[in-house]
Amino acid sequence: MADLERFNPPSLAKPSGFSHAVLARGTTIHLAGQTGMDASGAIVSGGVVAQFEQALSNLLTALREAGGSPDGIASLTVYIVDMDDYRSHAREIGQVWRRLVGTDYPAMAGIGVARLWDADALVEIQGYAVL
Numbered sequence: 001m002a003d004l005e006r007f008n009p010p011s012l013a014k015p016s017g018f019s020h021a022v023l024a025r026g027t028t029i030h031l032a033g034q035t036g037m038d039a040s041g042a043i044v045s046g047g048v049v050a051q052f053e054q055a056l057s058n059l060l061t062a063l064r065e066a067g068g069s070p071d072g073i074a075s076l077t078v079y080i081v082d083m084d085d086y087r088s089h090a091r092e093i094g095q096v097w098r099r100l101v102g103t104d105y106p107a108m109a110g111i112g113v114a115r116l117w118d119a120d121a122l123v124e125i126q127g128y129a130v131l
Contacts, residue, residue, distance in 0.1 A: 003024070003025040003026050003130065004022055004023065004024055004025075004071075004072065004074055004104075004130060005022070005023040006019040006021070006022050006104065006105075007019065007020055007021040007022070007023070008020050008021075015105070017090075017094055017097070017105055017108065018105045018106065018107060018108035019104075019105050019106060019107055019108075020107070021107060022074045022075065022106055022107045024074040024130040025130070026072075026130045026131050027130065027131040028074075028128055028129070028130055029063060029066045029067070029068045029072075029128060029129045029130070029131065030128045031059055031062055031063060031126055031127050031128060031129065032062070032126060033079070033124045033125065033126035034055045034056075034058035034059040034062070034124065034125050034126070035051065035054075035055050035058075035116060035117075035118055035121040035123065035124045036050065036051030036052070036053075036054035036055050036121060036122065036123065037054070037055075037058065037118065037121070038054060043118055043120040043121055047085075047089075047122070048082070048085050048086055048089050048093070048122045048123060049089050049092045049093055049096065051121065051122045051123050052078075052093050052096055052123050052125075053096045053100070055123055055124060055125045056096065056097070056100055056101070056125055057100065059076075059125050059126075059127070060100060060101070063129050067131060068129045068130075068131055069129075070100070070101040070102060071102065071104060072129040072130045072131060073101065073106045073127060073128075073129045074106050074107065074127070074128055074129060074130050075106050075107045075108070075127050075128055076106050076107075076108050076109075076125055076126070076127035077108070077109045077110075077111060077125070077126050077127060078108065078109070078110045078111070078123060078124070078125050079111050079113045079116060079123065079124040079125075079126075080110055080111065080112050080113065080122070080123055081112075081113060081114075081115060081116060081121070081122045081123070082122065083110075083112040085122070086110070086122075086123070106127065
């Protein structure tokens with residue numbers, strides 16, 4: 001189990017779906033960006049929620065292969081092609097997160113981008129975790 005301590009100072013706005021800071025002690029696993037690409041190399045259909053779920057599942061698969069677990073995720077960055085679409089599905093995306101990872105949130109950032117490497121990708125998730 002990773003040794004993570006989350007900090008959410010009361011002097012900052014209460015976080016929703018992220019932690020303001022995460023202190024990580026241990027071996028770090030750097031996780032490459034993952035999109036909604038399935039095992040065949042195709043981007044899944046179904047929109048931003050389906051792609052977020054596939055991207056997060058891909059990231060968790062790589063994490064587990066490296067010896068980590070979801071509770072060790074210290075930081076994630078989500079790159080988003082259509083921020084309005086992503087935000088309009090925030091509740092569903094949050095449900096995917098809680099189902100796959102739980103209710104502990106890493107330090108996170110959501111960044112709007114013009115496009116991703118695969119033109120059909122709507123989101124890409126990268127980050128790091130601690131053993």
